[in-house]
Amino acid sequence: MIRDPAPAIRPGEDMRSVGEAVTTITLAHPAGRRWWIAFAGAAALLGLFALTLCYLLYEGVGIWDNNNAVVWALDIASYDWWIGVACGSLLVSGILLLLGVEWRGPVSRVAETVGLLATAAAGLYPIIHLGRPWFFYWNLPYPNTFGLWPQFRSPLLWDAIDIVSFLVLALSLWYIGLLPDIACLRDRAYAEAARQIEAVAPTRKTALLRARAYGILASGWRGSAAHWQIRGQAYRIVALLGVLLVVSVQTGASVMLAGSVMPGWHGTLMPVSFLVHAVLSGVGVTAALMMLVRGVYGLSSLVTDRHLDVLARLMLCLGCASAYCYGAEIFDTFLAGDAAGRAVLMRRMEGGHALAFWAAVIGLTLPPQAFWSARARRSPLILAVVGLLVAAGAYADHVMILVVTLTQDFLPSSRLPYSIDHWGVATFVGSIGLFLTLILLFVRYLPSVSITEIRRLVPTGAQAAAAASTRRPEGERDAPLWGVAASFPSEAELAAALQALSSLQDRIHLDGYGPVPMPRTLRALGLEGRSILPYALGGALVGGAAFYGMCIYATAYDYVFLVGGRPRFSWPSFVVPSVSFAMLTGCLAVHAALLWLNRLPRLNHPAFNIPGFLNASQDRFFLAVELRDDSPEAARIERRLAALPQGSGRPLAIARIPR
Amino acid sequence: MNGNADDRPEGPATAQLFTPGADAIYRLVLMTLVACLVAVPVLGAGIVRSSYVTGVGIAPSQPVPFSHKHHAGELGVDCRYCHTGVEKTASAGLPPTHTCMTCHSQIWTGSDMLKPVRDSYTQDKPLVWKRLNKLPGYVYFNHSVHVTKGVGCSTCHGDVTSMQMTYRANAFEMQFCLDCHRAPEKNLRTPDEVWNMNWKPAADQASLGPKLAAQYHVRGGERLTECGICHR
Numbered sequence: 001m002i003r004d005p006a007p008a009i010r011p012g013e014d015m016r017s018v019g020e021a022v023t024t025i026t027l028a029h030p031a032g033r034r035w036w037i038a039f040a041g042a043a044a045l046l047g048l049f050a051l052t053l054c055y056l057l058y059e060g061v062g063i064w065d066n067n068n069a070v071v072w073a074l075d076i077a078s079y080d081w082w083i084g085v086a087c088g089s090l091l092v093s094g095i096l097l098l099l100g101v102e103w104r105g106p107v108s109r110v111a112e113t114v115g116l117l118a119t120a121a122a123g124l125y126p127i128i129h130l131g132r133p134w135f136f137y138w139n140l141p142y143p144n145t146f147g148l149w150p151q152f153r154s155p156l157l158w159d160a161i162d163i164v165s166f167l168v169l170a171l172s173l174w175y176i177g178l179l180p181d182i183a184c185l186r187d188r189a190y191a192e193a194a195r196q197i198e199a200v201a202p203t204r205k206t207a208l209l210r211a212r213a214y215g216i217l218a219s220g221w222r223g224s225a226a227h228w229q230i231r232g233q234a235y236r237i238v239a240l241l242g243v244l245l246v247v248s249v250q251t252g253a254s255v256m257l258a259g260s261v262m263p264g265w266h267g268t269l270m271p272v273s274f275l276v277h278a279v280l281s282g283v284g285v286t287a288a289l290m291m292l293v294r295g296v297y298g299l300s301s302l303v304t305d306r307h308l309d310v311l312a313r314l315m316l317c318l319g320c321a322s323a324y325c326y327g328a329e330i331f332d333t334f335l336a337g338d339a340a341g342r343a344v345l346m347r348r349m350e351g352g353h354a355l356a357f358w359a360a361v362i363g364l365t366l367p368p369q370a371f372w373s374a375r376a377r378r379s380p381l382i383l384a385v386v387g388l389l390v391a392a393g394a395y396a397d398h399v400m401i402l403v404v405t406l407t408q409d410f411l412p413s414s415r416l417p418y419s420i421d422h423w424g425v426a427t428f429v430g431s432i433g434l435f436l437t438l439i440l441l442f443v444r445y446l447p448s449v450s451i452t453e454i455r456r457l458v459p460t461g462a463q464a465a466a467a468a469s470t471r472r473p474e475g476e477r478d479a480p481l482w483g484v485a486a487s488f489p490s491e492a493e494l495a496a497a498l499q500a501l502s503s504l505q506d507r508i509h510l511d512g513y514g515p516v517p518m519p520r521t522l523r524a525l526g527l528e529g530r531s532i533l534p535y536a537l538g539g540a541l542v543g544g545a546a547f548y549g550m551c552i553y554a555t556a557y558d559y560v561f562l563v564g565g566r567p568r569f570s571w572p573s574f575v576v577p578s579v580s581f582a583m584l585t586g587c588l589a590v591h592a593a594l595l596w597l598n599r600l601p602r603l604n605h606p607a608f609n610i611p612g613f614l615n616a617s618q619d620r621f622f623l624a625v626e627l628r629d630d631s632p633e634a635a636r637i638e639r640r641l642a643a644l645p646q647g648s649g650r651p652l653a654i655a656r657i658p659r
Numbered sequence: 660m661n662g663n664a665d666d667r668p669e670g671p672a673t674a675q676l677f678t679p680g681a682d683a684i685y686r687l688v689l690m691t692l693v694a695c696l697v698a699v700p701v702l703g704a705g706i707v708r709s710s711y712v713t714g715v716g717i718a719p720s721q722p723v724p725f726s727h728k729h730h731a732g733e734l735g736v737d738c739r740y741c742h743t744g745v746e747k748t749a750s751a752g753l754p755p756t757h758t759c760m761t762c763h764s765q766i767w768t769g770s771d772m773l774k775p776v777r778d779s780y781t782q783d784k785p786l787v788w789k790r791l792n793k794l795p796g797y798v799y800f801n802h803s804v805h806v807t808k809g810v811g812c813s814t815c816h817g818d819v820t821s822m823q824m825t826y827r828a829n830a831f832e833m834q835f836c837l838d839c840h841r842a843p844e845k846n847l848r849t850p851d852e853v854w855n856m857n858w859k860p861a862a863d864q865a866s867l868g869p870k871l872a873a874q875y876h877v878r879g880g881e882r883l884t885e886c887g888i889c890h891r
Contacts, residue, residue, distance in 0.1 A: 145708065147833055147838065212677070220682075604677045609673045610673075
């Protein structure tokens with residue numbers, strides 16, 4: 001029963017309306033009062049977080065009621081949950097990007113932001129759960145005065161490397177995705193600032209400052225065909241690295257448990273169920289947040305029923321996968337598990353923390369079943385509620401896995417009871433405050449849905465061609481010339497014009513600018529073969545090999561420290577942190593290539609002098625001919641462009657651009 | 660549709676938001692940040708290892724300007740004459756004022772320099788020296804096992820007989836201890852050489868060291884680098 005899916009964009013939207021719908025949120029901010037109320041609430045929770053951390057630093061981790069047996073409780077459960085949410089949302093965004101799914105625009109930005117901010121919330125826990133948090137860097141390999149190396153065979157070290165890499169990857173995926181949107185925002189903010197300066201509005205200085213702030217963030221993005229090409233490649237490569245890292249991080253989290261000798265932590269299905277629950281909670285939080293943004297800012301034309309439907313189906317699949325994981329674990333333990341494993345399972349189901357088990361099983365598996373109904377799949381409210389319920393279920397799952405095992409291991413002498421303490425809850429609620437504060441700042445100051453990705457859905461014929469008019473600002477005739485620029489209503493016409501000028505290519509430098517990726521322009525410019533894949537591969541291989549070499553040097557040669565009878569050269573255990581580190585260096589290499597090949601950052605550029613260039617990030621396409629000298633070439637190019645037939649290369653306007 | 664985009668009244672004349680100079684500043688800031696990523700850790704590591712933090716080579720002023728060079732070097736007083744516990748106990752021991760007075764009740768009895776010593780003796784109040792060689796509370800260190808198993812004074816304390824005013828010769832960071840614990844045979848001496856402040860590894864140390872280690876029952880490497888050897 002295959003039906004035509006609902007459209008991913010409401011008919012009648014064009015590039016400009018998409019850009020305006022999204023940038024108006026940050027520039028005019030229609031939901032001002034509600035935002036401030038929410039922000040005050042989130043900031044209060046953040047204050048609670050600060051208070052808890054101060055008390056924690058003063059008093060120590062005992063305030064959480066952790067004890068010698070239950071060394072990991074809400075602290076690590078919160079960490080695992082946050083990093084799970086981050087992994088889930090990043091995985092969804094990354095996979096949608098890698099599959100080239102066209103409707104991903106509204107989903108990807110929220111998912112990437114949740115990924116980044118949840119990592120920020122998670123990243124604090126490994127530090128604050130240490131007895132002496134100010135020595136957290138002792139976990140990292142650095143030239144120290146102890147003459148020691150960290151233990152590279154330990155999953156704890158893998159985790160330290162994982163989280164650093166993950167933070168860098170989440171940040172860079174988010175930023176690369178955001179880059180053209182910030183440029184769009186910069187141009188809109190500058191147009192607004194110019195209007196205010198003209199009107200001598202009292203807020204004109206703030207408006208200009210805001211435009212400059214976005215300008216600095218955008219690093220001089222001009223939307224040239226080459227920029228788009230490299231950015232698109234960088235985005236996909238970082239997404240691929242991120243997807244690989246997600247698997248590494250989530251399986252690493254379960255291996256960290258399996259590295260111990262505690263009962264109930266060795267199921268071979270555990271890495272899979274960690275990943276499933278992580279993705280489910282990530283999708284849940286992403287969905288809830290998307291519904292909130294959609295409702296508050298009235299974005300139902302961009303975040304359509306189609307997106308709701310897809311998220312709901314995804315949650316339904318993952319809910320069923322989660323049910324399978326629980327079922328398989330219970331079945332397997334009772335059928336083939338040892339006595340200790342069965343005892344742990346029984347304690348999970350009916351022990352002192354049975355509430356966590358039932359909350360996890362019911363929260364993760366039941367709510368998504370609502371999405372068998374098509375009506376529920378299109379209801380934003382149900383989507384948000386189910387999203388939050390599965391996220392809560394995933395939290396209960398982490399508490400259940402950690403606490404039930406730790407309260408009772410094999411030794412009767414090391415059994416200590418644990419009950420959830422209000423400081424532990426306060427820490428977690430505080431970290432939610434941190435997350436919410438950052439989310440609110442994000443929706444306030446940055447585009448909360450991807451303008452670029454949605455614009456790619458706009459049908460190409462959406463812009464009507466305007467009558468050609470050749471404007472030449474008279475005053476600029478005498479200034480030294482940088483080049484000639486022409487504007488076009490569509491990429492097809494830009495590409496046609498570039499084709500017409502390509503015979504002059506050895507004497508001039510051609511470039512095309514526009515608000516969306518421009519494959520045809522790239523072909524006309526002869527740049528389509530460029531790839532930054534070698535940079536990424538090189539960076540990842542060099543980084544991974546260097547890290548692996550360090551592990552071998554440290555463990556087998558420089559710091560021979562025999563523990564647990566492991567061999568000096570325990571090569572498999574070095575693979576995990578090396579792979580994570582390779583993702584990090586690959587990502588950094590991609591960034592270096594992105595900047596270097598695009599010759600960015602470049603805040604001031606002659607292209608910005610093109611009349612109407614602010615529209616290059618809205619709905620106009622520009623051609624720039626950079627001249628080698630002040631030759632009569634300029635006039636020839638102008639003639640050639642003006643002679644092109646209407647609708648296939650005739651520019652809307654032609655202008656000479658001063659240097 | 661927006662066919663007349665170029666005639667829209669809004670918008671400044673150009674999209675140029677920054678002056679050409681802004682680029683130089685921006686790039687300078689970026690490069691400074693990247694440089695700081697490298698420079699700050701390097702600087703921090705340098706400061707931690709500097710004499711300013713470790714106190715190596717810096718002689719603090721003491722209540723009496725006692726010279727090891729004069730007493731232990733020129734006069735040849737044995738280390739153990741003052742540091743009596745070094746062969747038997749964990750601590751080498753600081754001498755009580757009585758030890759000083761065994762000689763100084765007879766010689767230099769009127770010296771101004773020695774007035775604090777005489778005051779300490781008559782008032783029965785110990786001299787308060789500034790401690791040079793400190794170890795953290797969680798490090799278990801025993802002098803006797805080191806000196807009776809062929810680790811000489813100068814290996815850790817330097818050539819004390821050349822110090823007019825005494826200073827720390829080594830920083831005693833964990834690295835320092837581990838260097839020797841990982842390969843003790845490089846620093847082991849015959850029993851008669853332990854008190855020799857000018858000892859240099861013998862020419863045949865490579866063959867002598869392992870022999871001495873066997874003789875002293877010193878199990879280097881794996882055994883001596885166990886955490887519990889020093890942290891109990």
